Amino acid sequence: MEVFAVLFLFIIGLTCGSFFNVVGLRVPKKITFMNDRSKCPSCRRELAWYELIPVLSFVLQKGKCRNCDMKISYMYPVIELLTGILFAWSYIMIGFNFELLKALFLVSLCVIVFVTDMKYMLIPNKILLFFLPFFVILSFIAPLEPWWSPLVGAAAGMGIIALIIIVSRGGMGAGDMKLFGVLGIVLGLEKVLIAFFLSCLFGSVIGILLILFRIIKRKQPVPFGPYIVVATLLTYFFGDDIIQAYLTWLKI
Numbered sequence: 001m002e003v004f005a006v007l008f009l010f011i012i013g014l015t016c017g018s019f020f021n022v023v024g025l026r027v028p029k030k031i032t033f034m035n036d037r038s039k040c041p042s043c044r045r046e047l048a049w050y051e052l053i054p055v056l057s058f059v060l061q062k063g064k065c066r067n068c069d070m071k072i073s074y075m076y077p078v079i080e081l082l083t084g085i086l087f088a089w090s091y092i093m094i095g096f097n098f099e100l101l102k103a104l105f106l107v108s109l110c111v112i113v114f115v116t117d118m119k120y121m122l123i124p125n126k127i128l129l130f131f132l133p134f135f136v137i138l139s140f141i142a143p144l145e146p147w148w149s150p151l152v153g154a155a156a157g158m159g160i161i162a163l164i165i166i167v168s169r170g171g172m173g174a175g176d177m178k179l180f181g182v183l184g185i186v187l188g189l190e191k192v193l194i195a196f197f198l199s200c201l202f203g204s205v206i207g208i209l210l211i212l213f214r215i216i217k218r219k220q221p222v223p224f225g226p227y228i229v230v231a232t233l234l235t236y237f238f239g240d241d242i243i244q245a246y247l248t249w250l251k252i
């Protein structure tokens with residue numbers, strides 16, 4: 001049965017990932033995504049159901065539109081696959097309970113933010129405001145230890161980024177700050193601090209590499225959301241191990 005549950009969540013994840021692509025690409029541009037069929041952005045032809053199967057359609061069509069041969073971004077299948085894997089992983093790590101719901105919402109928020117920030121360097125308020133009430137309710141149903149951790153976590157997350165914005169004058173954006181506020185509710189105080197530290201670490205290491213290999217120019221603005229998202233998911237799933245490893249390292 002276990003295998004079926006993992007497979008089930010993987011397929012749900014693939015499908016949600018496909019939807020998150022659409023949400024992430026359309027919400028920042030204020031295009032409706034509800035009653036609108038997906039079209040090829042190049043030839044405007046409406047896509048048939050068999051062109052909308054996550055990952056599989058992309059592979060079968062060799063990453064091109066069937067009508068006009070325009071290349072389809074590899075980001076679509078990557079995001080779909082990633083969401084599938086993260087949904088299945090959430091179940092493997094957590095099992096079937098309310099915490100799983102929290103994990104699935106967190107993965108969903110992270111994937112959408114990854115898409116919007118990579119594509120538009122934007123973390124829309126609409127997305128954050130959509131997820132906020134779910135996290136607040138779930139922090140009562142599946143509470144953290146101690147009970148005030150989500151509250152202080154949200155405040156600390158926003159506070160640190162606010163400070164960085166003031167000191168660095170634009171190193172990070174208001175979107176990053178609000179995102180950390182929402183993440184603080186899910187992660188709690190301890191883990192939001194770890195997520196912050198890790199995102200800065202990833203951001204500076206990868207940033208330096210990108211400049212060294214001349215993929216980006218110095219002082220070219222880059223989205224910080226993707227680093228936050230990766231750091232958050234690592235911290236959410238492995239935060240206790242990270243804390244444990246750090247404490248062991250301190251004793252040596």
Ligand SMILES: [Zn+2]
Binds near residue numbers: 044045
């Ligand atoms: Zn086309």
